């Protein structure tokens with residue numbers, strides 16, 4: 001089960017090469033020059049996905065690239081060589097099955113360390129895009145100047161950092177790089193996000209200004225993804241232990257909502273099951289356009305049927321207390337496959353798609 005996240009996140013979205021989107025830039029989401037907004041305003045910026053040709057995993061999907069730029073942002077024009085290096089760093093994140101947020105951190109780090117150039121010089125023995133030092137165990141000089149090898153090394157370090165998905169970019173970059181100048185990375189987040197969106201394909205940028213998403217209460221749904229229930233909180237967390245669960249631990253998260261609460265799809269997909277699920281009671285399972293699956297259990301009634309296409313915020317039923325429950329709630333799971341046992345962390349899943357909870 002621990003490898004589930006990789007498989008799921010790896011089968012992401014499509015690239016429509018040559019597709020021209022008109023950038024929609026909303027003022028509320030732009031980073032404030034000289035500070036940042038206190039309000040947790042979110043907006044979605046669409047950027048044309050036409051500069052790189054990373055093959056699509058699943059046609060038709062849309063990927064959210066979450067940003068939370070903190071402080072003054074630097075947004076230079078990057079030349080074609082620099083954009084190509086950003087594309088490679090992004091592609092390595094994709095090939096490792098990491099969500100786009102990882103690529104944003106990787107590209108921003110390289111912007112700070114090398115201005116996105118694969119340089120053969122640096123401070124002391126630092127080399128390459130990430131200015132990794134052979135003397136500090138990052139690899140041979142040839143390896144640290146190999147963009148793919150260097151990117152993989154960066155992500156291996158990133159994957160070891162707890163909650164890297166929701167921590168401020170500068171904190172994560174600093175922890176991987178063991179840099180003495182953590183704040184230096186923060187100013188590149190907006191610019192990095194814009195390059196990652198171009199490279200990832202069929203992606204949208206979701207910008208949250210100045211707020212730590214981890215501290216924002218459940219209840220905000222923006223962009224291509226939504227929470228399954230609005231204005232609730234989580235009671236039973238993922239992997240909670242105890243004898244109640246047949247697997248030995250909780251395979252999803254619970255939203256403690258009264259019977260009759262509106263339950264909605266978290267994103268674009270197709271209903272693969274709407275019916276009785278034994279201990280799950282009435283359940284809806286949706287195959288998402290990125291190849292992952294979401295499950296909504298213990299419903300009192302369902303308003304979709306198998307084979308139906310849904311988008312984010314489409315009502316799929318109302319909550320209840322059917323199946324093996326001690327009271328009414330929504331049990332929500334995210335999975336790499338349609339069946340029980342392929343669960344992955346729903347909190348990581350939703351956060352990596354730009355949602356706050």
Ligand SMILES: [Zn+2]
Pocket residue numbers: 236250252253254330331332
């Ligand atoms: Zn549950």
